[in-house]
Amino acid sequence: MKLIIAVVQAHDAERCSDALANAGFVSTRFTTSGGFLQKGNATLVTGVDDARVDEVLELLRSNARERHDYIAPAMPPVAEPAELFNPFPVEVQVGGATVFVLDVSRFEQL
Amino acid sequence: MKLIIAVVQAHDAERCSDALANAGFVSTRFTTSGGFLQKGNATLVTGVDDARVDEVLELLRSNARERHDYIAPAMPPVAEPAELFNPFPVEVQVGGATVFVLDVSRFEQL
Amino acid sequence: MKLIIAVVQAHDAERCSDALANAGFVSTRFTTSGGFLQKGNATLVTGVDDARVDEVLELLRSNARERHDYIAPAMPPVAEPAELFNPFPVEVQVGGATVFVLDVSRFEQL
Numbered sequence A, B, C: 001m002k003l004i005i006a007v008v009q010a011h012d013a014e015r016c017s018d019a020l021a022n023a024g025f026v027s028t029r030f031t032t033s034g035g036f037l038q039k040g041n042a043t044l045v046t047g048v049d050d051a052r053v054d055e056v057l058e059l060l061r062s063n064a065r066e067r068h069d070y071i072a073p074a075m076p077p078v079a080e081p082a083e084l085f086n087p088f089p090v091e092v093q094v095g096g097a098t099v100f101v102l103d104v105s106r107f108e109q110l
């Protein structure tokens, strides 16, 4: 068995967990936030047979979208001459799903 | 060392983490939700010596209960003749604890 | 790749995830609670190249502080003669960061 840990954007979380459930996968959802943008996102965790890992990755690939997000630039640590500091928001590209696959050494339903 | 990840029902979370603490185990609780029923549940995570994994599983087995839950059936995608569509809630059996045991390659207390 | 799971105190969570981001690491934050003190804490998860695990541990070591916490003692199960029961809060030492390092068998950005 493998444990699949997928960080997806908040917009895509419900579509992804519904797609997994419709394909017969069981999953658990954690409400999380990104370390960089400090915005809410979601982490979906699902334990699956080794043979079905690719099927889960395919479902995530087609249900999690890449988007652009904007962060207001922090005031630079050293005060630059005013005309050099660019006050406009900086564009950051946020991927669809970031996925870690781990080995499960034992699985029990008690 | 092993990392034990146990998804339990919300009703059982406090009883399970108290049972672990009383037996000298240290654990961390994550508030989660199920992908299928979309209801709140809890995920307890505890890192333990390999030799004590069975003791943790036994504590979870006796503190997490199996229950029946009900979900209202979604309207079927293709409209069936009215007399075929069963509007009554569907019974779903929810287990006591779903447990994943993972190998820990390194453990540090900083 | 390794998945680093670090439980830190709520006070230190922001300083730790900022330190990781400033060093170029990407991380995800889970809001959690301790099984024993039942107080809010935080779990930071970051997937990193094997070669950079020590760098992450060093950042956590210098950004997560050890503190003393107090818990009110529960009434003992068997009523002791009043003069033996100590009503004063019990001091508990809470570490800086508790860290689990796991092997990642596959990493994908979809």
Ligand SMILES: Nc1ncnc2c1ncn2[C@@H]1O[C@@H]2COP(=O)(O)O[C@H]3[C@@H](O)[C@H](n4cnc5c(N)ncnc54)O[C@@H]3COP(=O)(O)O[C@H]2[C@H]1O
Residues within 6 Å of the ligand: A007, A008, A033, A034, A035, A036, A037, A038, A039, A041, A092, A093, A094, A095, A096, A098, C020, C021, C022, C023, C024, C025, C026, C027, C028, C029, C045, C046, C047, C048
């Ligand atoms: N230190 C840094 N310097 C410069 N740019 C940075 C950066 N940290 C993150 N970014 C950029 O910001 C986006 C959002 O990151 P955030 O940490 O909020 O949200 C992240 C994080 O919650 C999670 N994630 C991604 N890689 C991870 C990893 N290796 N470990 C743990 N979580 C990860 O997935 C979310 C989306 O990540 P994605 O890579 O698509 O998109 C990232 C990345 O393009």
Ligand SMILES: Nc1ncnc2c1ncn2[C@@H]1O[C@@H]2COP(=O)(O)O[C@H]3[C@@H](O)[C@H](n4cnc5c(N)ncnc54)O[C@@H]3COP(=O)(O)O[C@H]2[C@H]1O
Residues within 6 Å of the ligand: A020, A021, A022, A023, A024, A025, A026, A027, A028, A029, A045, A046, A047, A048, B007, B008, B033, B034, B035, B036, B037, B038, B039, B041, B092, B093, B094, B095, B096, B098
């Ligand atoms: N392999 C796995 N990976 C990750 N998390 C796992 C898991 N197996 C169980 N869980 C977690 O444990 C909860 C209870 O699962 P259980 O199998 O006892 O009870 C399940 C199962 O009897 C049923 N079920 C779940 N997914 C289903 C699906 N796709 N089709 C049909 N029945 C499903 O509904 C009950 C509640 O499911 P729900 O998703 O709300 O909540 C799940 C989920 O949060």
Ligand SMILES: Nc1ncnc2c1ncn2[C@@H]1O[C@@H]2COP(=O)(O)O[C@H]3[C@@H](O)[C@H](n4cnc5c(N)ncnc54)O[C@@H]3COP(=O)(O)O[C@H]2[C@H]1O
Residues within 6 Å of the ligand: B020, B021, B022, B023, B024, B025, B026, B027, B028, B029, B045, B046, B047, B048, C007, C008, C033, C034, C035, C036, C037, C038, C039, C041, C092, C093, C094, C095, C096, C098
């Ligand atoms: N092996 C492990 N697996 C999973 N999570 C772990 C862990 N070791 C530590 N943690 C997490 O880190 C927090 C701080 O643990 P620490 O050992 O520094 O500090 C602990 C420890 O000094 C003490 N403690 C915890 N459980 C105990 C127990 N069963 N008996 C006596 N003292 C306990 O109370 C402090 C706070 O514990 P709390 O549970 O509230 O919060 C814990 C827990 O959320």
